[in-house]
Amino acid sequence: MSSDLTNAIDNVSDERDVRVATGPYQAEFPYERDEEAQVTRREFCNFLFLTSSALFVGAAGFSAKSVYDARKENSFAAAEIPGAGEMQAGSALNFKYPNEADSAILVRAKDGSYAAFGQKCTHLSCPVHYSKQNDRLECPCHEGGFDAKTGAVLYGPPPRPLDKVEIEVLGDRIFATGREVRGNES
Amino acid sequence: MKADPKSINVRGNRQLSRGRSAVWQARLVLLVMINLAQLWILSAAVDAALAKEFQHLTPLVIASAVCWLIALTIFLWWKPAGRGRGSA
Numbered sequence: 001m002s003s004d005l006t007n008a009i010d011n012v013s014d015e016r017d018v019r020v021a022t023g024p025y026q027a028e029f030p031y032e033r034d035e036e037a038q039v040t041r042r043e044f045c046n047f048l049f050l051t052s053s054a055l056f057v058g059a060a061g062f063s064a065k066s067v068y069d070a071r072k073e074n075s076f077a078a079a080e081i082p083g084a085g086e087m088q089a090g091s092a093l094n095f096k097y098p099n100e101a102d103s104a105i106l107v108r109a110k111d112g113s114y115a116a117f118g119q120k121c122t123h124l125s126c127p128v129h130y131s132k133q134n135d136r137l138e139c140p141c142h143e144g145g146f147d148a149k150t151g152a153v154l155y156g157p158p159p160r161p162l163d164k165v166e167i168e169v170l171g172d173r174i175f176a177t178g179r180e181v182r183g184n185e186s
Numbered sequence: 187m188k189a190d191p192k193s194i195n196v197r198g199n200r201q202l203s204r205g206r207s208a209v210w211q212a213r214l215v216l217l218v219m220i221n222l223a224q225l226w227i228l229s230a231a232v233d234a235a236l237a238k239e240f241q242h243l244t245p246l247v248i249a250s251a252v253c254w255l256i257a258l259t260i261f262l263w264w265k266p267a268g269r270g271r272g273s274a
Contacts, residue, residue, distance in 0.1 A: 159237035
């Protein structure tokens, strides 16, 4: 910015007063309006090209990681689901399986049968919850619904069923024995 | 009556400047449009991966690569011609 223009701006605006008022904070939060205004077309062009590169790397990296994760073979160890023996019919219990980061939900239907699913909604990974009133699993984020016995999509935006957690019932004790990611069979 | 050489020169420079400015605007607009397309492709890839529909990922990555290559050509070669090269 030329010095004439700077002087003209100083004469018609309160820029000088602002700088005086913000003086003590300039060291912590350096802010120069002159520098801010000087984004050249060349710099903007460089920024756009860098953004394009980042978006390409992001798409390729995300795709590669998701395919790698899907092909990775998992071995599951059986683990008892704590507190499952005391569940009433028409209730649900949250647990972690196979790792602490993998939340799951065990549902005891009104007829007394058990079923367990991954708790992440297959739309955008919000946690689903059991609705006793409707006897189904519901996602509160975008109003998706899943069957409480099969995990199949009943309505809403989820594109595939919930992950299925294999369980074994041994008397009063219930064990999780495996976890299966299911695609969209339709 | 002869035209003033200085006025011809000023008019020529102004036209040259307008031409260069137009090329720059076109470059920026194209790059912005490519970025928007790539943003859409990235969101589609995330959607496909979450739905475990992996067959859609390869075409999406290829489409993003094509967009990036076009952006690269714009960035490297589609520039306004210089004054010394005799064209605007």
